[in-house]
Amino acid sequence: xxxxxxxxxxxxxxxxxxxxxxxxxxxxxxxxxxxxxxxxxxxxxxxxxxxxxxxxxxxxxxxxxxxxxxxxxxxxxxxxxxxxxxxxxxxxxxxxxxxxxxxxxxxxxxxxxxxxxxxxxxxxxxxxxxxxxxxxxxxxxxxxxxxxxxxxxxxxxxxxxxxxxxxxxxxxxxxxxxxxxxxxxxxxxxxxxxxxxxxxxxxxxxxxxxxxxxxxxxxxxxxx
Amino acid sequence: xxxxxxxxxxxxxxxxxxxxxxxxxxxxxxxxxxxxxxxxxxxxxxxxxxxxxxxxxxxxxxxxxxxxxxxxxxxxxxxxxxxxxxxxxxxxxxxxxxxxxxxxxxxxxxxxxxxxxxxxxxxxxxxxxxxxxxxxxxxxxxxxxxxxxxxxxxxxxxxxxxxxxxxxxxxxxxxxxxxxxxxxxxxxxxxxxxxxxxxxx
Numbered sequence: 001x002x003x004x005x006x007x008x009x010x011x012x013x014x015x016x017x018x019x020x021x022x023x024x025x026x027x028x029x030x031x032x033x034x035x036x037x038x039x040x041x042x043x044x045x046x047x048x049x050x051x052x053x054x055x056x057x058x059x060x061x062x063x064x065x066x067x068x069x070x071x072x073x074x075x076x077x078x079x080x081x082x083x084x085x086x087x088x089x090x091x092x093x094x095x096x097x098x099x100x101x102x103x104x105x106x107x108x109x110x111x112x113x114x115x116x117x118x119x120x121x122x123x124x125x126x127x128x129x130x131x132x133x134x135x136x137x138x139x140x141x142x143x144x145x146x147x148x149x150x151x152x153x154x155x156x157x158x159x160x161x162x163x164x165x166x167x168x169x170x171x172x173x174x175x176x177x178x179x180x181x182x183x184x185x186x187x188x189x190x191x192x193x194x195x196x197x198x199x200x201x202x203x204x205x206x207x208x209x210x211x212x213x214x215x216x217x218x219x220x221x222x223x224x
Numbered sequence: 225x226x227x228x229x230x231x232x233x234x235x236x237x238x239x240x241x242x243x244x245x246x247x248x249x250x251x252x253x254x255x256x257x258x259x260x261x262x263x264x265x266x267x268x269x270x271x272x273x274x275x276x277x278x279x280x281x282x283x284x285x286x287x288x289x290x291x292x293x294x295x296x297x298x299x300x301x302x303x304x305x306x307x308x309x310x311x312x313x314x315x316x317x318x319x320x321x322x323x324x325x326x327x328x329x330x331x332x333x334x335x336x337x338x339x340x341x342x343x344x345x346x347x348x349x350x351x352x353x354x355x356x357x358x359x360x361x362x363x364x365x366x367x368x369x370x371x372x373x374x375x376x377x378x379x380x381x382x383x384x385x386x387x388x389x390x391x392x393x394x395x396x397x398x399x400x401x402x403x404x405x406x407x408x409x410x411x412x413x414x415x416x417x418x419x420x421x422x423x424x425x
């Protein structure tokens with residue numbers, strides 16, 4: 001469960017979020033809005049990468065201001081640019097890197113890495129340099145490196161923005177099969193079409209909140 | 225780019241099977257020996273030994289060439305300068321030393337996974353804990369350096385293309401400023417991603 005209680009965020013002299021209040025128990029929640037509407041900040045609040053200037057954010061029953069490190073262990077975060085989150089030079093090593101601090105035996109790490117790569121269609125690339133992958137494969141690798149830790153919640157900040165249609169569909173397909181709660185900030189409206197709930201942000205406020213059909217309809221009118 | 229990007233070539237040769245720590249120690253010893261070898265003939269023997277190690281490793285000639293390719297202009301310039309200042313024999317000795325050291329370091333990179341290198345480095349750096357340094361973070365620094373080379377190279381290509389599109393390909397400032405800015409942005413994003421992966425605990 002994710003909860004925002006009268007959250008204000010002020011960054012660089014600008015009010016990025018203004019009084020956001022919402023409880024998000026749904027399994028799939030989408031967030032849309034124009035550039036600069038505060039969507040990415042809202043996503044970053046969920047795992048404590050950003051903190052509220054006032055108000056509070058609770059995730060998995062914990063306040064992000066006091067328990068950011070603990071919350072991050074339960075909240076995976078996928079960024080727009082996979083190059084910024086792939087840390088190790090080869091594909092398998094990057095997935096294994098996520099498991100480093102779990103204190104697992106080497107054989108167990110290898111087993112989990114193998115399973116994760118197979119699940120994301122990357123088994124044939126295990127020893128390949130990460131920078132040789134296509135954009136879509138890099139994003140799948142980034143997702144794989146996050147999901148190998150089996151987080152309770154996955155937050156994504158525009159995960160398909162840099163991808164072509166085929167790779168966007170591939171990522172969407174993978175997301176559909178995830179059992180975790182997913183919060184996706186995106187301009188990719190088809191990605192959110194089968195979500196349980198969509199929030200529309202405008203100038204730091206939630207201006208629409210409902211089913212994808214209603215909320216995206218509102219967003220389309222707003223942007224017309 | 226192979227050598228600079230730490231492109232591990234999978235394999236099962238004796239060099240691949242050797243522990244990373246042993247290879248790093250061997251590299252240190254070999255580089256010391258190269259410095260001590262006095263003549264071109266002795267260094268020629270060392271070159272034959274290095275070539276033999278490449279054959280044993282079965283990484284292939286393309287990967288071998290990729291190790292020394294990035295330093296080819298430097299080596300030519302070094303040879304020329306040394307020839308002028310210390311003569312032909314001195315130039316040959318110095319140039320061969322540099323070339324063989326680079327080739328040996330490349331061979332370690334080609335036959336060792338970065339994760340194995342990080343683990344070995346972490347073990348070596350354990351005493352750093354006594355002065356408050358985290359060996360994991362230090363070895364992570366190595367990994368991030370290796371990983372950042374192709375990313376920065378890709379940014380440079382993008383900036384070059386943008387320069388060409390705007391017809392300012394000869395301007396150093398038009399190349400350097402966006403490259404530095406985009407590199408700093410990448411560093412910021414990488415830091416945030418590391419935090420998101422729980423590395424700021």
